[in-house]
Amino acid sequence: MDCRRAWNLMMKRFDKEISKIHEKELNTHIDECSSCKARFNKLTETFTFMETSVCQAPAGIENRVIAKLNSVKQKRDFLMPYVICNLIVFVVIVATWLDSIFRTGIFTFIRETFNEFIAAYNTSATIFTAFRDFFNTYFIKPTMNIAIIAALIYGLLSVVSILQKMRRRYISVR
Template sequence: MECRKDIVSLIHKYFDEEITETEKNQLKQHLNECNHCRNHFNKLKKSIAFVQSSSHIVAPPNFTDLVMKQLPQPKRSNNWKRWMKKNPFLAAASVFIILMSTSVFSFWLDSGDELSVSGQANLIIDKDRNVVVIPEGEIVEGDLIVRNGSLQIDGQVNGNVTIINGQNYRASVGKVTGNIEEIDEGLEWIWYNIKSFLSDAVNIFDGKKVNE
């Protein structure tokens, strides 16, 4: 029959030299009464003594060379794998750019020609003219993205403005505090997403450094 887990824990604490005097007396009393635990204790004691007595054993001086000669020679076809292991960051970046370019380009082709806008504000969407209008006196806090349409700013945008596949940009008395970017081609859309990702990654990394 197996003994209680606390007795096994006491045996481990004994060999780790973390046992208290009270726990040592408790363990000693149990070992005197339980043959199973006493045999287990003696086996562990012998194993530890054997390991300690073997600590002076060292390998011969040419052991490493002999082992390396017995290993199979690497195949030349594994050059790509070795390069990936030596340059994990570049490999990951390359894979990311390929996957992101594919997904973004697919999104560009499948998104259609419908006018859409992202941004929290009271905007006027004129579908007849295919124009998004920011009324006079309206302030958009944050970035604004307009896809498949033009943008008329009579109010103000406190952020960046991006027009994707738009015909033109018109502003009368409006104001934009950030950058204005027009994207009319699929490759420009891919580059825009890559730049946005890298910018977010840098901001996250800088934020972690500040917190540290």
């Protein structure tokens, strides 16, 4: 028998999980190997000391532990602002996508309001046309791109949510 296996059998013996056959093998190895015999004697002394000694906790330790636990501040969830921001972006993308599919006129109202705002402040026509081209290019025409972006953001939100749940479980276990 090698010393590594003897070590494992020693631990099983101290845990009282060893069979009689393995105990005989361990005893023969301890009789033959001087280093394992010394290790076994030290472990026997240690375990008998641990079983016979009575340890008392210091007075007031319970109150000190409870006071420390109460003084620890609950950490704020650092991902929540990002989740809320992504949720708002997701809602805007879905609203844009639905507006371009069903022509509900949500963004027509926004465009008209913005036109009135620009006209009220006598801004040049180039800014208005640049905004209109940008709006038409990125919000009205590419319905499939918007659907893909919405799905990606939804997937990202799902991953963030799962990571938060895993983090909460990890913290609660620690």
